[in-house]
Amino acid sequence: MVRRSAWPLLALTTVLQAALVQAVLIQTVLIRGAQASLLRPLLDLMRPQLEGRLSQACVRQLAGSNDADLAARLQAPCQAIAAPISRCLVEETDRSGRSLSVISDLLAGRFGDDSERVVKRCLARQLGLEAGSLDPLPLRELLLRYGAARP
Secondary structure, three states: OOOHHHHHHHHHHHHHHHHHHHHHHHHHHHHHHHHHHHOHHHHHHHHHHHHHHHHHHHHHHHHOOOOHHHHHHHHHHHHHHHHHHHHHHHHHHHHHOOHHHHHHHHHHOOOOHHHHHHHHHHHHHHHOOOOOOOOOOOHHHHHHHHOOOOO
């Protein structure tokens, strides 16, 4: 049993502990939010280049290297597809909190774990699926197997 004279001190301690927990939670949320968005301007600067690469890859995959007429006709549709995909990739990279790793992969021409996660989340979003629903998909294996295939 707590003595009556200790009651105000106990109540003050409880209030201080609750305030401390709230402060830590708020700080954690603010810091994580700031970290997740810290590299967003750089991602936004890289988006047009990413969009161009996506568009070129789309044309190459669909037209191959022998059909210049088909490649010319695919420019506009591939650009129309590349724009929302590049926006999605930038947004998902920013949301992931792993922007630095993804940017590093992109600059080095690698496809690392964090990049794979972002691509899967963006693909799921584009298909209207739950964010983590494509996590079990062996994306690297599929890219290795079908990435060089030409129609």
